[in-house]
Amino acid sequence: MSTADHPLPVPMQTEILALAKAELRPRGAAIAALRLVQARFRWISTPHLREVARLLDMSPDDLDGIATYYNLLFRKPVGHHVILLCDSVSCWIMGRERLCAHLRETLGIRPGETTPDGAITLLPTVCIGHCDHAPAMLVDESLHGDVDVKHLDRITDSLRESHR
Amino acid sequence: MNLAVRPLTAMIDPEAGPPDCATYEQRGGWQATRRTLNGLAPGEVIDIVTRSRLRGRGGAGFGTGQKWSFVPKEPASERRKYLIANADEMEPGTFKDRWLLEGNPLQLIEGMLLAAYAIQAGHGVVFLRGEYHLACQRLERAISEARSRGWLGENILGSGFSFDIHVHSGAGRYICGEETALLTALEGRRATPRSKPPFPQTGGLWGAPSVVNNVETLCNLPHILVNGPEWFVGLGTGGDGGTKLYGVSGRVRRPGAWELPIGTPLRQIIEDHAGGMRPGYELRALLPGGASTAFLDVTSLDIAMDYGSVEKAGSRLGTGTAIILDDRTCPVGMILNLEHFFAQESCGWCTPCREGLPWVERLLAAIEEGTGEHDDLDQLARHGRMLGMPGRTFCAHAPGAMAPLASGLKLFAEDFAAHITRRGCPLRHAA
Ligand SMILES: Cc1cc2nc3c(=O)[nH]c(=O)nc-3n(C[C@H](O)[C@H](O)[C@H](O)COP(=O)(O)O)c2cc1C
Ligand code: SF4
Numbered sequence: 001m002s003t004a005d006h007p008l009p010v011p012m013q014t015e016i017l018a019l020a021k022a023e024l025r026p027r028g029a030a031i032a033a034l035r036l037v038q039a040r041f042r043w044i045s046t047p048h049l050r051e052v053a054r055l056l057d058m059s060p061d062d063l064d065g066i067a068t069y070y071n072l073l074f075r076k077p078v079g080h081h082v083i084l085l086c087d088s089v090s091c092w093i094m095g096r097e098r099l100c101a102h103l104r105e106t107l108g109i110r111p112g113e114t115t116p117d118g119a120i121t122l123l124p125t126v127c128i129g130h131c132d133h134a135p136a137m138l139v140d141e142s143l144h145g146d147v148d149v150k151h152l153d154r155i156t157d158s159l160r161e162s163h164r
Numbered sequence: 165m166n167l168a169v170r171p172l173t174a175m176i177d178p179e180a181g182p183p184d185c186a187t188y189e190q191r192g193g194w195q196a197t198r199r200t201l202n203g204l205a206p207g208e209v210i211d212i213v214t215r216s217r218l219r220g221r222g223g224a225g226f227g228t229g230q231k232w233s234f235v236p237k238e239p240a241s242e243r244r245k246y247l248i249a250n251a252d253e254m255e256p257g258t259f260k261d262r263w264l265l266e267g268n269p270l271q272l273i274e275g276m277l278l279a280a281y282a283i284q285a286g287h288g289v290v291f292l293r294g295e296y297h298l299a300c301q302r303l304e305r306a307i308s309e310a311r312s313r314g315w316l317g318e319n320i321l322g323s324g325f326s327f328d329i330h331v332h333s334g335a336g337r338y339i340c341g342e343e344t345a346l347l348t349a350l351e352g353r354r355a356t357p358r359s360k361p362p363f364p365q366t367g368g369l370w371g372a373p374s375v376v377n378n379v380e381t382l383c384n385l386p387h388i389l390v391n392g393p394e395w396f397v398g399l400g401t402g403g404d405g406g407t408k409l410y411g412v413s414g415r416v417r418r419p420g421a422w423e424l425p426i427g428t429p430l431r432q433i434i435e436d437h438a439g440g441m442r443p444g445y446e447l448r449a450l451l452p453g454g455a456s457t458a459f460l461d462v463t464s465l466d467i468a469m470d471y472g473s474v475e476k477a478g479s480r481l482g483t484g485t486a487i488i489l490d491d492r493t494c495p496v497g498m499i500l501n502l503e504h505f506f507a508q509e510s511c512g513w514c515t516p517c518r519e520g521l522p523w524v525e526r527l528l529a530a531i532e533e534g535t536g537e538h539d540d541l542d543q544l545a546r547h548g549r550m551l552g553m554p555g556r557t558f559c560a561h562a563p564g565a566m567a568p569l570a571s572g573l574k575l576f577a578e579d580f581a582a583h584i585t586r587r588g589c590p591l592r593h594a595a
């Protein structure tokens with residue numbers, strides 16, 4: 001995506017500096033700042049990572065050590081929507097493998113990949129605290145429980161629709 | 165009425181949403197704060213909480229009052245200290261703290277305020293897992309409402325005590341729930357655990373004295389301080405005080421979570437509250453308190469779900485949320501799923517865990533796929549012994565990972581053997 005090379009917008013830079021100031025040391029804002037960038041650009045490109053590092057008075061490698069450490073910080077482009085399908089134990093017992101196979105088939109991608117139209121990225125996630133409604137998943141920020149194949153089809157259809 | 169028997173969840177109404185400050189106060193909220201900030205010395209609060217026999221609900225079960233007692237005693241105005249709520253809740257099979265966070269965030273705020281007063285901390289942090297979006301919104305809203313009404317900020321109720329709360333949203337790593345890794349994460353470093361000593365109580369966040377408490381632990385405090393320690397002890401049925409949020413997931417009729425007296429029998433939780441097994445399924449074994457607790461089988465169903473009894477049965481109360489293995493699900497597949505999680509979430513800091521857990525996962529995968537050998541079982545058991553012993557690895561992640569493995573190898577010995585002789589999974593998880 002081309003915006004990945006653009007400098008961070010000035011208001012965002014200001015916001016990151018404010019986050020840094022609220023901490024005892026600027027680096028305390030590392031995760032919050034990276035999340036802010038990702039919320040806007042969907043992933044964290046290397047030029048953006050460098051800028052954030054500069055604002056937080058850290059070396060880019062130091063900050064990248066944090067960015068690459070976390071499951072929910074993306075250092076590669078992702079689609080417009082991200083499906084996080086729980087792969088932990090209660091969901092596994094309740095049939096998440098079948099849901100995963102169904103998504104692979106209907107979307108034509110494997111976990112970790114994005115559909116060619118850039119609409120949907122499929123990722124596994126660890127338990128999302130919805131085990132009493134397993135199998136569960138997060139679609140962007142919304143939580144879905146007791147998911148079945150019909151439910152999945154409805155959701156992927158609407159995600160593709162909204163992307164068009 | 166409910167406030168007396170299930171204090172933690174009495175005000176939670178999923179239809180109405182979380183109470184605002186006025187409703188919270190009307191129903192008994194902030195009473196504890198009024199009494200405490202203007203009537204009790206910090207040491208008296210620690211004493212009351214110690215006598216209540218409240219034990220940490222984050223998994224380890226350490227006495228809460230005792231934990232606080234190691235914090236240096238200077239007033240908050242003279243020394244920077246932190247009170248941190250652990251809302252990372254990433255233990256697979258655990259869904260209790262989210263209920264409290266979404267249902268009544270003001271209760272957590274008041275609990276944090278009381279704990280902070282007891283240890284004289286001026287700074288509060290909620291370490292919230294990044295995936296809890298609704299909880300984050302509600303918590304932020306509750307904090308700003310509490311602040312605008314003077315329950316947070318400078319000189320609360322004219323007591324001279326000042327305290328405020330900041331929410332840190334995580335970015336998804338199980339190890340961040342371990343209290344020293346959590347501190348490292350907050351400092352903007354790769355979140356690996358730290359060696360102890362120094363313990364967080366003396367050298368925690370940015371080197372300052374800090375206490376990390378679980379969300380459920382903190383939510384008990386307003387009720388203890390209003391009703392007294394004897395009342396709290398009386399809520400429990402065994403040696404521990406209070407209620408506990410218990411949960412059940414797996415193939416039961418009504419998976420869910422319930423607030424019950426601590427020490428409620430396991431059988432009662434599964435049969436009465438979760439409604440027993442779904443038709444066509446039988447209970448084979450279970451993990452009583454999340455992914456890092458050892459398997460118990462049907463012979464343990466009559467134990468009380470308190471810290472001591474579960475330990476005596478060979479497992480741990482952990483988070484109190486049980487995961488049920490039914491007779492149509494493959495135990496080897498289930499353990500493979502668990503060890504995949506632990507291998508993936510190893511922080512990589514110490515070699516036995518970083519190298520050992522992926523090895524365990526590969527051996528299990530081979531057995532499940534039909535290429536395992538009998539020697540592999542010895543290798544797995546050896547890992548269970550070596551990594552399972554606390555002290556062999558830098559933190560409790562690896563021992564936690566070995567709990568279901570070591571117990572499962574014994575309990576499901578026949579299943580493991582059948583996978584090897586029959587070259588694959590006889591039950592092939594069909595879902
Ligand atoms: C690998 C690992 C993960 C943990 N995850 C959590 C967690 O998500 N939430 C939690 O409250 N405690 C967790 N703990 C326990 C904490 O280290 C700590 O004991 C707890 O937050 C203390 O609070 P308490 O005394 O109120 O129980 C974890 C421990 C380990 C070793
Ligand atoms: S035991 Fe595992 S998680 Fe804990 S410090 Fe060592 S590598 Fe990290």
Ligand code: FES
Pocket residue numbers: 086087088089090091092126127128129130131134135136256257258
């Ligand atoms: S195991 Fe999937 S939500 Fe908990």
